[in-house]
Amino acid sequence: MSSIIIVLPKLEDAKHIKDILARRGLTAAALCTTASMALSQVHQLDSGVVICSYRIRDMHYTQLAEYLPDYFDMLLLASTSELESAPHDMVTLTYPIRPNDLASTVEMMLTQLDRRLRKRKSQPKKRTEQEQNYINNAKWLLMERNHMTEQEAFRYIQKSSMDSGTNMVETAQMILLLIYDG
Template sequence: MTNVIVAFSKAEDAKNIKNILMKNGFTVSAVCTSGSQTVNSADELGSGVVVCGCRFADMVYQEIYECLPPGMQMLLVASPSQWSGRVPDDMVCLGLPLKVQDLVSTLGMMLETLARRRKKLKNQPKERSREEAEMIQQAKELLMERNHMSETEAHRYIQKCSMDSGTNMVETAQMIMSLINQ
């Protein structure tokens, strides 16, 4: 689930946008009426989309945008004259008067993009530390020496054992070294 923060200076506007989003299947995590509330909510949640207006009593949208954590995106809902030509490339803007379908489809697209990005980051292999890489290399060298394998064959063997046993390659390398060094 992705977090959605609704932030407008008028509480009534924020409530209306929240109701529209909830009727269309979105979960609204926070409703804010000031820039500082919005930034605090974004920091607590860490990632998601801020749907906001242009001006608040304490900040404008640009200041809020600059304070958002890296996992947050902004959907600015304002008159085109208030933001034309002055928004960062990764900020999405919707002009007033607002059409419900435009809001719903735009927010849906932004949430899909965030979900894909999160999934891509999750699926990236973790960087191995130097010690872990050395352990795998030692296990390969033992296999090459003892079983007369090439380095590629030893690597594939460790990979296959790792996949078969459901452990990572470092744990498999440790098991191989402990079995061979007994």
């Protein structure tokens, strides 16, 4: 579940933003007056959006954006003149902020972030070189001993993996152990 962190120099302003979001059913996980406070909160949470102003007490907003992990996005609140120097790929809102615009933007950002994180989780994990070597060696042994083609050997490891409920690397290791012990 994604979280919202509000970073503004004045705590009263952060509370006001929190109240606006609460009226739309969005809960802020933390209110911070410095970027360092926000960063310590970020590392305790799974993912989310950091709402901050152009000016933060202990660092520039671009530094905070740099230090944010990729599972956090930033919403910059600033005047029109200040936004001219903001990066073009950063989500921004200009002062004065309309409550509906703020809530809609945060909802959109949270939705996009959740979609991006789900997509990343659904991608298969990359195998290490050692793991790939186990599979390749098991294929080679199956090809040599059982006169299989490379595709047949791969399919055998894959099917054995599914049948036994183990991953392909573990199945390849079992094949290597069985052949070398036998």
